[in-house]
Amino acid sequence: xxxxxxxxxxxxxxAAVLVLGVWFVRREIRDEISPAPLLWTGYAVVAAFVVFGxxxxxxxxxx
Amino acid sequence: MRTRAAILNESSLGWIGLxxxxxxxxxxxxxxxxxxxxxxxxxxxxxxxxxxxWQLAPAYAIAMxxxxxxxxxxxxxxxxxxxxxxxxxxxxxxxxxxxxxxxxRGLNIDCGCFGGGGASADPTYLADTLRDLGWxxxxxxxIVLRRTKLALDDLLFRRGAPSADYYSExxxxxxxxxxx
Numbered sequence: 001x002x003x004x005x006x007x008x009x010x011x012x013x014x015a016a017v018l019v020l021g022v023w024f025v026r027r028e029i030r031d032e033i034s035p036a037p038l039l040w041t042g043y044a045v046v047a048a049f050v051v052f053g054x055x056x057x058x059x060x061x062x063x
Numbered sequence: 064m065r066t067r068a069a070i071l072n073e074s075s076l077g078w079i080g081l082x083x084x085x086x087x088x089x090x091x092x093x094x095x096x097x098x099x100x101x102x103x104x105x106x107x108x109x110x111x112x113x114x115x116x117w118q119l120a121p122a123y124a125i126a127m128x129x130x131x132x133x134x135x136x137x138x139x140x141x142x143x144x145x146x147x148x149x150x151x152x153x154x155x156x157x158x159x160x161x162x163x164x165x166x167x168r169g170l171n172i173d174c175g176c177f178g179g180g181g182a183s184a185d186p187t188y189l190a191d192t193l194r195d196l197g198w199x200x201x202x203x204x205x206i207v208l209r210r211t212k213l214a215l216d217d218l219l220f221r222r223g224a225p226s227a228d229y230y231s232e233x234x235x236x237x238x239x240x241x242x243x
Binding site for chain 1: 113114156164169207
């Protein structure tokens with residue numbers, strides 16, 4: 001049960017981080033800090049890292 | 064239009080950013096230097112978490128200290144500061160996930176953050192997690208801040224001269240007065 005709640009929390013926090021990431025990238029594009037394609041590519045790389053980390057950790061914790 | 068107070072405020076935020084950069088940089092540098100000469104012990108610490116595939120542990124045990132040293136140096140120098148802070152934040156997130164996952168599964172291990180690691184009779188998960196969350200807050204601050212003081216970024220990738228918005232009304236008047 002402890003493990004299940006841990007995974008639920010991990011997924012919730014990670015989803016919040018990904019949403020915050022979208023806000024951050026849009027703010028950077030609006031302020032013309034870096035080109036939009038570069039920022040979205042960077043976001044995709046980070047999001048892939050986060051999703052992979054969440055999936056791997058959840059699988060290990062629940063198995 | 065920016066007021067003088069806003070410029071002063073921006074300046075002090077930059078100095079706080081410098082302090083955070085140096086602190087986090089030295090933390091990562093010392094963590095990397097502590098682990099680099101002992102890859103076998105670091106490998107044991109990595110395996111203790113039981114998160115990574117067994118075969119990946121040796122490569123991770125060598126790559127992690129090197130990455131920590133590189134990130135530490137970049138933060139101290141203020142070179143690619145925001146990218147380094149982002150990588151540092153991701154690394155800290157992975158450490159927090161590793162520690163809390165071990166905690167949730169009831170493992171008894173030392174975090175091995177500054178060398179050592181593996182089985183431990185007295186794990187300090189709460190303290191380790193809170194400490195890493197504090198460092199994560201500093202890394203996020205460096206990402207959001209954009210510019211810090213005494214950074215090589217400013218020297219190498221200096222943007223154009225400050226726009227008119229950078230000056231307050233009083234300083235504009237002073238400059239106009241001096242030119243006539």
